[in-house]
Amino acid sequence: MVNNELILKFSNEKYYTKQEVQREMRIPSVDKIWEDILSYRSNFIKPLTLKHITGARLNVCLTPAINKKVNDFERKLNNLMLQYTKLKILNMNTYFEYNQQKIILNELSKYYHITSDDNIISSLVKKELSLIPPEYYIIANYLKCLNSIKDKTNEVISDLVLGEFYSNLMGTEELSEFYRTKEVVNEYNKVLIDKVYIGIPPRLIGESMDYLFEFIQNSDASLFVKAASTLYYIYYIHPFEFYSEEISILLFKKVFSYFGIDELATYINFEKILNIKEKLEFSLSTSQKNLDLTYFIEFLLNNLTPILDETLDNLVASKSKEIINEFYQVEKEEKVVESKKEPVIEDVFKNIEPYEEEIIKSDSTQNLPQYNSEIAIKNIPSGLKEEDAKRLEQHLLEMNPSLSRSQAFFYARHCTLGMSYTISQFKKEVGCAYETARTSMDNLVNLGYYRKEMLRNKFIYTPVKKY
Numbered sequence: 001m002v003n004n005e006l007i008l009k010f011s012n013e014k015y016y017t018k019q020e021v022q023r024e025m026r027i028p029s030v031d032k033i034w035e036d037i038l039s040y041r042s043n044f045i046k047p048l049t050l051k052h053i054t055g056a057r058l059n060v061c062l063t064p065a066i067n068k069k070v071n072d073f074e075r076k077l078n079n080l081m082l083q084y085t086k087l088k089i090l091n092m093n094t095y096f097e098y099n100q101q102k103i104i105l106n107e108l109s110k111y112y113h114i115t116s117d118d119n120i121i122s123s124l125v126k127k128e129l130s131l132i133p134p135e136y137y138i139i140a141n142y143l144k145c146l147n148s149i150k151d152k153t154n155e156v157i158s159d160l161v162l163g164e165f166y167s168n169l170m171g172t173e174e175l176s177e178f179y180r181t182k183e184v185v186n187e188y189n190k191v192l193i194d195k196v197y198i199g200i201p202p203r204l205i206g207e208s209m210d211y212l213f214e215f216i217q218n219s220d221a222s223l224f225v226k227a228a229s230t231l232y233y234i235y236y237i238h239p240f241e242f243y244s245e246e247i248s249i250l251l252f253k254k255v256f257s258y259f260g261i262d263e264l265a266t267y268i269n270f271e272k273i274l275n276i277k278e279k280l281e282f283s284l285s286t287s288q289k290n291l292d293l294t295y296f297i298e299f300l301l302n303n304l305t306p307i308l309d310e311t312l313d314n315l316v317a318s319k320s321k322e323i324i325n326e327f328y329q330v331e332k333e334e335k336v337v338e339s340k341k342e343p344v345i346e347d348v349f350k351n352i353e354p355y356e357e358e359i360i361k362s363d364s365t366q367n368l369p370q371y372n373s374e375i376a377i378k379n380i381p382s383g384l385k386e387e388d389a390k391r392l393e394q395h396l397l398e399m400n401p402s403l404s405r406s407q408a409f410f411y412a413r414h415c416t417l418g419m420s421y422t423i424s425q426f427k428k429e430v431g432c433a434y435e436t437a438r439t440s441m442d443n444l445v446n447l448g449y450y451r452k453e454m455l456r457n458k459f460i461y462t463p464v465k466k467y
Contacts, residue, residue, distance in 0.1 A: 006033055007040045012065035015298050017286060049215050050233055051208075052291055053200050060225055061294045069301045070224050076308045077224075077261065083315055084264045091442050091452070096318035100267035100311070101125045101143070107271045108139050137171060144168040145250050150263040157216050157254055159209065162239070165250050169243045179205045180241050196285040199238035208237050216255060227255040228297050235284055245274060268311050273303055389413050400447060406430045407440045411449055420460040421450070 010016040010024070021037070022030045041061045050058045062070065087093045102121050109116035114135050123129040124140055132140050145168045155161060159178075167175055184199025200208060212233050219226055234248035249271055256265035273280055283299035393412035396403055403411075410430055414421045427437035441461050445452045450461035 003033060003036050007037050010037055011041055011061075011063045015061070015063070015066060015294050017290065017295070046221070048221065048229060048293070049219060050211055050229060052288070053197060053204060056291055058229075058287075059292050059294075060221070060229070060297060061292060062225075066294060066298060066301075069305075070222060070297070073224050073301055073305055073308070074222065076305065076312070077256070080268075080308060080312050080315065081261055081264050083312065084267075087315065087319055091445075092319055092322040094454075095321055096315050097267055098125055099314060099318060100269065101146070103269050103314075104146070104267075104271050105139050105143065107269055107275065108142055111271070111274045112138060114139070138169065141169050141171050142246060142250075145246075146253075146266045149250065149254050149257050150266045153257045153262045155258070157251070157258055158213055161254060162209075162247060162251070165247050166240055166243065169246060177241070179209070179239050180244075182241065184238050196288050197236060198281060198284065199244075200236065205237055205239050208233070209239060212237075223256065223259050224301075225293075225297065226259070227252050228300050229293055230255050231300070232284060232287065232293055232296050235280075236288065245277070249274060269307055270304060272307055273300070276303065279303075402443075402447065404440065404443075406432065407444055410440070411444060415449070415463045417463055417465060420453075420455075420462050422458065422460060 006025075010021050014020075016024070016037075018030065018034050021034060025033070041063065044063045044067075045059050045061045048058045048060060052058060084093065084096070087096060102118075102125055105121045105124060106116050109121070112135075120129065120133065120136060121139075124132070124136065124143060129140075145165050148164060148168065163175065163178065166178070167173065179202070180199075181202050183201065212230065215233075216226065216230060219229075221229065231248050231252040234244065234251055238244040240247065252270060253265040253268070257263065279299065283296045287293050287296040389412045392415075393408045396408040396412060397405065406426075410426050413429075414425070421441075423434065423437045423441050426432075426441055427434055430437065430440075432440075441450065441459075442452070444450050445461065448464055449466075451464050453460055453462065
């Protein structure tokens with residue numbers, strides 16, 4: 001094989017180290033071919049502003065094959081974001097988010113060697129657990145960090161973000177100390193020749209973190225390279241006494257979230273690489289020895305790309321499940337309505353006391369029982385008759401032009417506080433297709449007229465009090 005072919009093989013097919021080239025070639029010396037490989041790679045090297053402890057700058061080498069992998073990853077991520085956004089627009093994202101958080105918490109259970117209990121994990125995600133078992137504290141605290149990223153996608157990445165992560169993970173509102181003050185003891189830091197750091201000396205942590213924050217804000221590297229470099233650097237610095245590995249993943253997600261992937265970043269199971277710690281740290285040490293983050297980036301690409309594929313599969317499956325559940329509820333919801341004893345609208349309005357303060361009642365109506373029914377719209381008389389419902393309907397159309405006539409018609413006759421209404425009711429009363437009824441009810445939710453809730457396998461819509 002000629003040198004040019006070897007150069008391409010060892011820089012594109014796989015990004016080899018000198019030792020790997022020598023193993024592959026099975027010859028005593030590969031100095032000449034290695035010089036040629038480095039010469040070829042120099043055409044694709046991009047220096048980063050991040051520095052090693054020696055002061056030397058770190059680099060990344062985006063050869064054509066590796067650059068394609070990076071682009072493919074970012075394309076998959078953008079496609080996932082597009083599909084997730086469509087799901088949100090349709091209000092069908094609940095199950096996907098719930099399922100992904102369960103997957104992540106189960107991944108963390110493996111990392112912490114906790115016997116995973118599906119009921120506890122589900123209750124943590126749903127925030128239904130009043131008493132958390134002690135062994136699940138750290139998982140619950142990690143979930144707080146994920147929710148913080150989700151809720152603050154535009155928050156600038158700084159030591160305040162790290163402080164919140166660390167405080168949450170430690171389970172305390174006040175930290176007695178921040179960055180690590182003790183040396184990290186591990187097999188890497190014990191080596192004297194070709195020393196690799198997973199945990200730099202404490203005196204250098206603050207300055208190194210400043211380099212990182214500046215890099216995140218100002219580097220022109222692609223999104224994946226920026227996020228991967230952040231993960232590498234946090235892991236390399238090990239800024240905290242505890243939980244630095246977890247914080248490296250959280251900040252990895254935070255970078256994606258901040259630069260356009262929003263809350264979706266929190267639902268992707270990047271935590272999976274915590275459970276291949278030995279391989280992660282080997283790739284990190286290889287990059288550090290060569291001042292070349294490409295080895296670490298290639299490791300991440302190979303291990304994270306399948307996770308994106310799994311997430312997209314889960315998203316599609318979640319969408320299908322939401323559709324099945326919603327159509328299934330059509331068969332079931334009439335029984336639920338009966339169990340709630342929802343009155344027939346005509347009867348309710350017939351028995352409501354009229355609004356007028358003085359009115360002469362006929363003998364036929366004088367002995368009817370009187371009811372007080374508070375209506376969500378305060379400036380429309382309580383005790384609606386059909387003529388009042390028509391007035392409310394017209395009022396709604398004039399007040400909110402984005403309402404369709406059918407939506408205003410339905411709401412005007414179904415706005416009693418304390419009652420709950422269903423999609424099938426809208427479908428039946430308006431005489432439309434199920435999908436039209438669902439979209440109409442969701443539009444009323446988006447406009448603040450109803451609150452949407454899940455009851456067993458169906459959605460119910462409860463009027464929201466309007467002032």
